[in-house]
Structures are given as structure tokens and as C-alpha cells.
Amino acid sequence: xxxxxxxxxxxxxxxxxxxxxxxxxxxxxxxxxxxxxxxxxxxxxxxxxxxxxxxxxxxxxxxxxxxxxxxxxxxxxxxxxxxxxxxxxxxxxxxxxxxxxxxxxxxxxxxxxxxxxxxxxxxxxxxxxxxxxxxxxxxxxxxxxxxxxxxxxxxxxxxxxxxxxxxxxxxxxxxxxxxxxxxxxxxxxxxxxxxxxxxxxxxxxxxxxxxxxxxxxxxxxxxxxxxxxxxxxxxxxxxxxxxxxxxxxxxxxxxxxxxxxxxxxxxxxxxxxxxxxxxxxxxxxxxxxxxxxxxxxxxxxxxxxxxxxxxxxxxxxxxxxxxxxxxxxxxxxxxxxxxxxxxxxxxxxxxxxxxxxxxxxxxxxxxxxxxxxxxxxxxxxxxxxxxxxxxxxxxxxxxxxxxxxxxxxxxxxxxxxxxxxxxxxxxxxxxxxxxxxxxxxxxxxxxxxxxxxxxxx
Amino acid sequence: xxxxxxxxxxxxxxxxxxxxxxxxxxxxxxxxxxxxxxxxxxxxxxxxxxxxxxxxxxxxxxxxxxxxxxxxxxxxxxxxxxxxxxxxxxxxxxxxxxxxxxxxxxxxxxxxxxxxxxxxxxxxxxxxxxxxxxxxxxxxxxxxxxxxxxxxxxxxxxxxxxxxxxxxxxxxxxxxxxxxxxxxxxxxxxxxxxxxxxxxxxxxxxxxxxxxxxxxxxxxxxxxxxxxxxxxxxxxxxxxxxxxxxxxxxxxxxxxxxxxxxxxxxxxxxxxxxxxxxxxxxxxxxxxxxxxxxxxxxxxxxxxxxxxxxxxx
Numbered sequence: 001x002x003x004x005x006x007x008x009x010x011x012x013x014x015x016x017x018x019x020x021x022x023x024x025x026x027x028x029x030x031x032x033x034x035x036x037x038x039x040x041x042x043x044x045x046x047x048x049x050x051x052x053x054x055x056x057x058x059x060x061x062x063x064x065x066x067x068x069x070x071x072x073x074x075x076x077x078x079x080x081x082x083x084x085x086x087x088x089x090x091x092x093x094x095x096x097x098x099x100x101x102x103x104x105x106x107x108x109x110x111x112x113x114x115x116x117x118x119x120x121x122x123x124x125x126x127x128x129x130x131x132x133x134x135x136x137x138x139x140x141x142x143x144x145x146x147x148x149x150x151x152x153x154x155x156x157x158x159x160x161x162x163x164x165x166x167x168x169x170x171x172x173x174x175x176x177x178x179x180x181x182x183x184x185x186x187x188x189x190x191x192x193x194x195x196x197x198x199x200x201x202x203x204x205x206x207x208x209x210x211x212x213x214x215x216x217x218x219x220x221x222x223x224x225x226x227x228x229x230x231x232x233x234x235x236x237x238x239x240x241x242x243x244x245x246x247x248x249x250x251x252x253x254x255x256x257x258x259x260x261x262x263x264x265x266x267x268x269x270x271x272x273x274x275x276x277x278x279x280x281x282x283x284x285x286x287x288x289x290x291x292x293x294x295x296x297x298x299x300x301x302x303x304x305x306x307x308x309x310x311x312x313x314x315x316x317x318x319x320x321x322x323x324x325x326x327x328x329x330x331x332x333x334x335x336x337x338x339x340x341x342x343x344x345x346x347x348x349x350x351x352x353x354x355x356x357x358x359x360x361x362x363x364x365x366x367x368x369x370x371x372x373x374x375x376x377x378x379x380x381x382x383x384x385x386x387x388x389x390x391x392x393x394x395x396x397x398x399x400x401x402x403x404x405x406x407x408x409x410x411x412x413x414x415x416x417x418x419x420x421x422x423x424x425x426x427x428x429x430x431x432x433x434x435x436x437x438x439x440x441x442x443x444x445x446x447x448x449x450x451x452x453x454x455x456x457x
Numbered sequence: 458x459x460x461x462x463x464x465x466x467x468x469x470x471x472x473x474x475x476x477x478x479x480x481x482x483x484x485x486x487x488x489x490x491x492x493x494x495x496x497x498x499x500x501x502x503x504x505x506x507x508x509x510x511x512x513x514x515x516x517x518x519x520x521x522x523x524x525x526x527x528x529x530x531x532x533x534x535x536x537x538x539x540x541x542x543x544x545x546x547x548x549x550x551x552x553x554x555x556x557x558x559x560x561x562x563x564x565x566x567x568x569x570x571x572x573x574x575x576x577x578x579x580x581x582x583x584x585x586x587x588x589x590x591x592x593x594x595x596x597x598x599x600x601x602x603x604x605x606x607x608x609x610x611x612x613x614x615x616x617x618x619x620x621x622x623x624x625x626x627x628x629x630x631x632x633x634x635x636x637x638x639x640x641x642x643x644x645x646x647x648x649x650x651x652x653x654x655x656x657x658x659x660x661x662x663x664x665x666x667x668x669x670x671x672x673x674x675x676x677x678x679x680x681x682x683x684x685x686x687x688x689x690x691x692x693x694x695x696x697x698x699x700x701x702x703x704x705x706x707x708x709x710x711x712x713x714x715x716x717x718x719x720x721x722x723x724x725x726x727x728x729x730x731x732x733x734x735x736x737x738x739x740x741x742x743x744x745x746x747x748x749x750x751x752x753x754x755x756x757x758x759x760x761x762x763x764x765x766x767x768x769x770x
Contacts, residue, residue: 083709083729083730086730086732087729090517090518090732093518094517094518111518111732114516114517114518114519114732115518115519116518261602261620261623261624264602264623265602265603265620266603277597278601278604339518414731416730416731417731420709420710420726420730423710424710424711424714424715427710427712427713427714428714428715431623431624431625431713431714433625433713433714434714442536445536446535446536446537449531449534449535450731453531453733457522
């Protein structure tokens with residue numbers, strides 16, 4: 001599944017802008033065509049690989065065929081991520097031509113509180129799937145002031161990924177149990193791998209964290225939070241978060257010449273995917289990066305293009321200087337029903353199907369993790385095929401365990417705004433335009449002000 | 458009798474002329490009607506609605522809620538708005554004069570009659586025809602650190618080129634450089650002015666002083682001040698509305714580190730990323746008034762430095 005890779009620390013990349021503009025225009029122009037008759041379900045997906053789209057299309061078609069009274073339903077794939085998708089969705093909702101179901105790679109509360117999505121509580125109360133079967137932490141990311149605006153159907157789970165072949169070549173134990181348990185250990189290990197040729201970074205160990213969407217995990221690993229949903233308070237500039245960024249900057253200075261631009265010039269060291277803007281291939285797949293923080297979906301995506309090594313392993317996230325225990329976190333695949341959906345009950349029935357029985361077909365093709373506790377996570381087929389039964393079984397068990405230690409995230413009603421502010425703060429911190437304390441303080445003030453504005457009603 | 462006849466003929470022509478006049482006027486209105494309707498529907502109505510929505514909390518979904526001046530107050534307190542004002546003002550202060558000087562220079566060169574002047578005129582106008590997004594992406598590729606041709610050439614000469622678009626100290630200046638690139642319209646306006654300078658004045662100036670810059674400063678520039686005024690006003694308005702290049706290069710956060718965060722980008726993201734349409738409308742209202750005041754100020758000062766042919770002082 002083609003998840004965003006966040007190689008460029010920007011809310012809207014050039015590619016994103018172009019895709020967004022095109023997608024929005026296409027969506028608007030095609031609204032009359034998308035407007036479905038009652039009795040036909042319409043599903044919108046923000047993006048994803050061809051495999052993902054095919055699976056979703058097939059699942060909806062099969063389910064519609066089996067459920068009498070429903071016409072030939074439609075899946076619209078790849079409407080664009082982030083701003084573009086929200087724009088298209090809001091446009092469709094206000095135009096009264098919305099889909100019945102939309103998949104979000106975001107928190108539904110932001111748009112839900114504005115009245116864009118139906119509150120599902122009544123339908124959930126009558127559903128055959130008990131509300132207790134949803135993990136509380138994940139369901140909380142769909143809830144706001146007692147209302148539930150979406151179902152947390154499938155989650156991408158974050159963990160550490162590493163190139164065991166590189167470990168073996170250096171004589172470093174490569175079993176997951178020996179993987180560094182703290183940031184300090186990881187940083188020390190990283191130096192074993194890092195090689196510079198002048199200003200060109202040839203090989204690196206691990207990188208200080210630079211992705212905003214998963215920053216809540218790193219904050220939690222250091223004992224902190226970015227947002228306190230119970231009290232509607234942002235906590236971006238807490239001492240623990242300042243300590244976290246001081247640690248990262250110190251690491252950057254010591255191992256990476258204090259210059260993220262030099263690192264970025266040398267390759268795509270930020271994720272397991274190629275840099276969408278520069279075309280640089282993933283350094284991890286090239287065997288130039290010993291390890292990285294990524295999600296479970298990479299189990300399906302890592303084979304195309306195939307990495308230059310075969311033995312990659314998974315490990316739990318290491319703990320920060322002030323942290324006490326490891327945690328994981330999610331990339332959401334949350335499902336919502338837009339407020340102007342023509343078939344809300346049928347849409348809800350499909351959501352419950354997709355979150356339970358349908359989740360298995362989804363998982364087989366793209367290993368996002370089913371979150372409903374009624375679903376037993378099997379071994380991913382693609383892993384059985386590529387790495388054997390034993391490895392696939394261990395990977396499934398590993399992610400099942402990670403699902404139980406998910407830290408609260410994606411739960412702010414101004415998630416996008418907050419992420420933009422934190423992204424900006426990270427940019428300032430990593431380009432040395434501001435100290436962590438100052439940059440985080442600005443992000444805190446702006447995010448809290450926006451939250452207060454939204455909460456004011 | 459003759460007087461009566463004259464009067465009677467006049468009376469006859471009068472109603473006919475009046476009728477013809479009315480008919481012409483009606484036709485004129487009919488011809489202008491589509492344009493007038495478009496002006497009302499697509500300009501005046503949105504303008505008035507913008508002023509109204511600026512007083513409301515409006516998030517597209519759901520009805521607007523009247524909040525008075527709160528959006529303006531929020532603007533006043535928003536650090537990003539102030540940052541964007543600073544960035545936009547810097548952009549305008551740097552790009553407008555640079556653009557004027559370069560366009561004038563090009564126009565002076567094009568004004569020299571050569572066999573290839575038509576060809577050059579076309580060449581210099583071509584960048585204006587390139588869509589801003591395509592132009593921005595082309596420059597991004599040219600300026601890519603490491604693999605971009607610009608940096609490769611600079612490195613070949615032993616220079617240490619910057620990260621044009623990733624270094625906060627360089628990004629805005631790179632954006633200014635990009636904005637200067639399509640000079641076609643300004644150049645053509647100046648060229649039109651230069652070609653309208655009476656030949657006798659030009660020849661008299663040549664006789665009075667052999668130095669070319671004397672002629673430029675004391676004759677040419679004063680005679681093209683209406684064109685300078687036009688380019689200045691248009692340049693300032695468009696620089697305050699700079700958007701596409703800034704969005705393509707810096708995204709909605711003005712990457713890197715808000716160094717390319719233009720006012721229009723903050724306005725756009727308020728409306729279409731955060732769906733805070735009331736706030737965006739307040740920003741648009743402030744921009745409208747700021748540009749209006751600035752334009753009026755320039756026109757006011759223009760009386761002292763713009764020379765119109767035939768005008769007496």
C-alpha cells in the first residue's frame with residue numbers, strides 16, 4: 001500500500017499539490033457521475049496501491065451482491081491524500097453528492113465535529129458487533145464529546161525495522177531480542193554503521209526521528225505526550241518533548257554533521273520508500289541504512305522494489321531517556337459515513353463487515369492490522385510466501401502484541417492543524433532556525449489557540 | 458418661415474436622433490450585459506460576501522455563525538499571519554524593483570533596432586506563457602541540491618552552492634529570483650513607452666550630450682514614467698498576491714521554516730486545509746484594503762513624478 005512517506009517535511013508537497021489539484025478538480029467535475037442512487041453504496045479511498053484498490057473494490061462488490069436490495073456499488077480509488085482528499089470530501093458533502101463510506105488516513109474528529117460525518121453511536125448500539133470489541137484507545141481517536149464519528153477498522157502499526165544482514169556483517173547480534181532497548185543504545189549502535197565520504201553520507205545506522213505523524217509515539221517513548229485528549233490541552237512544549245528534541249539534535253550534531261540537508265542530499269534516509277520529490281531510492285532498501293521506524297504495511301510493500309538484502313527483522317521501539325516502557329502507535333485506516341450519505345444504515349453494515357470478516361481479505365493483500373478483537377490476526381500470506389511460515393507467524397504475533405501497547409494519538413479535533421505546527425517546529429529545530437524550546441512553544445501556542453477556537457463552537 | 462422650417466426640421470431630426478441614440482445605448486448595454494453580469498456575479502457578489510463571511514465562523518459544512526470582529530482579532534494574534542506579512546513585504550520590496558530595473562534594461566536593449574529584435578522580443582515574452590506550476594517545478598529540478606544542473610555547474614567552478622530551496626536563508630531569495638524570471642509583460646510595456654518617445658526629442662538629447670546615461674536619466678526615464686507607474690502598481694498588486702510558486706515550493710507551511718510563507722498561502726490554508734473560511738475571508742478583506750491603500754498612495758505620489766505628454770505643470 002502506498003502510504004505517504006513524508007520524505008519532505010511539508011504539509012503539502014509539490015507532488016501532493018499537483019495530485020490534489022487534479023484530484024479535487026476531477027472529483028468536482030465527476031460529482032454528478034459519482035452521485036449514486038439509493039441502494040448502491042459508494043466508497044471513497046484516499047489512495048493506495050493497485051492491489052489495495054482491487055481488494056477494496058472486490059470486497060464491496062461481493063458484499064453488495066450478497067446483500068439483497070443493493071445495486072452495483074462503486075469504489076473510487078486514489079482521490080488524493082491529506083488536504084486534497086479533505087477538500088474533495090467536504091466539497092462532495094456540501095454538494096449533497098457524498099459517498100456512503102469514506103476511508104480516512106486521518107482522525108475523523110476534525111471534520112466530524114464540523115458536522116461532516118454521521119455520529120455512529122446509535123447504529124453501534126444496535127449492531128451485532130459489540131462496542132466493547134473495539135480497543136478503547138483506538139476508538140477514542142474517533143470520538144469527541146461522547147460522539148463516535150468513525151470506526152478504527154484497520155491500523156498500520158509502527159515498530160523498528162532493521163537490516164539484519166548489515167548487523168551480521170559487522171558481527172553485531174541480529175536477533176530481535178538483542179536490538180537496542182533505549183535511544184542511547186540505538187544511537188551508540190548507529191555509529192557503528194555510519195560512513196561519510198566528505199559531505200556525502202554513504203551509509204547510516206539509524207536516524208533521529210523526523211516524521212510528524214508518528215511523533216506521538218516517540219514522545220510517549222520518552223514518557224511524554226503531544227496532546228491530552230481528556231483535558232483538551234496540547235502538551236507540545238513539555239519538558240519531556242524538549243528533552244526529546246535536544247537528544248535528537250545532539251545525535252544529529254554528533255553523527256550527521258548537524259545538517260539534515262547534507263543527509264537529504266545523500267539519499268532518502270527518512271523512510272522505507274523512495275523520496276517522491278527527488279526520486280532518490282530508499283536508503284533502507286538499498287542497504288545503506290541499518291534500521292528505521294516504519295509501519296506494518298511495509299511487510300506488503302517492501303517487495304516492490306525489492307530490497308538489496310533478504311533478512312529484515314522487526315523489533316520493539318526503544319525507550320527514551322525519561323521513558324519507562326516501550327509503546328507502539330498507529331497509522332489510521334478509519335472508516336466514516338459522511339453526513340449526506342444516501343444509505344447510512346447499509347454503509348454502517350458494510351463498515352462492520354469490513355472491520356471483521358472483510359478485514360482478513362484486506363490483511364491478506366495489504367498487511368494492515370485488523371483492530372476489532374473479534375478478528376484473530378493470521379500470518380500474512382505475502383510473508384509466508386516470501387519469508388516462510390515461521391517468520392510470518394512471528395511477525396503476526398509481534399504486531400498483535402504491538403496493537404496492545406498503542407499510545408493515544410490521532411485524537412485531536414484539530415489534528416491537521418496541530419501536525420502542521422509540529423512539522424514546522426521540527427523544521428525549525430532540524431535546520432537550527434530555532435531551539436527546541438522556542439520552536440515547540442510557538443507550536444504549542446498556535447495549536448492550543450486553534451483548538452480553543454474549535455471547542456468554542 | 459425659414460426659421461420655422463429649420464426649427465421644424467430640427468425637431469424632426471431630434472426625436473429620430475434621440476431614438477437612434479436610445480437604440481444605440483440599448484444595444485451597447487446588451488453587448489456589455491454579459492460582461493457586466495459576470496462582473497456582478499463573479500466579482501462584486503463574492504467581494505461583498507467576503508466582507509460578510511469575515512464576520513462569521515464558517516467551516517463550509519454547516520451554517521455560518523455570526524462572531525463579529527473575532528476573526529480579525531484572531532488574525533492579529535496569529536503568529537503565522539505576521540510571519541507571512543513580513544515574508545510577503547520582503548518579497549514585494551525586493552522583487553518589484555528588481556523586476557522593474559531588469560525589464561527596463563531588456564526593453565532598452567530590445568529598442569535598439571536589429572535584425573533579430575522581433576525574435577528576441579518573442580524569446581523574452583515566452584517565459585510569461587509558461588504556467589507558474591510548470592515553471593516552478595522546472596526551477597526546482599534545476600536547483601536540486603546535488604544533482605541539479607545549477608549546483609553541478611557551480612561545483613564545477615569550485616564554488617560551494619547552497620541548498621536553494623531547503624535553506625531558510627536562501628529559499629525566499631530563490632523565490633524572488635523565480636518571480637523575476639517571467640518579465641515579458643513589463644518589458645513589452647516599457648518597450649511600448651520607449652518606442653513612443655518622439656524622435657526629435659531623442660535626437661535633440663543626443664546632440665545635447667554624447668553620454669548615453671544622461672539621455673537615459675534626463676529624457677528617456679521621465680518620458681516613460683507612465684509605464685513605470687503602471688508596472689509598479691501591477692507589480693505591487695501581484696507581489697502581494699504571490700501564491701502559486703510559493704505553494705508549489707514551500708507547501709502550506711512555507712517550507713523551509715516558514716521562509717517562503719506568503720500571505721496568500723496562509724489565507725489558502727486557512728480556507729482549504731483547516732476549513733476556517735471566516736478567518737480566510739478576514740485575511741482577504743485586510744489584503745484588499747492594504748492593496749487598495751497602497752495603490753491610492755502610489756497614485757497620490759505619482760502626481761509629483763509621473764509625466765504625461767501634453768500635460769502642463
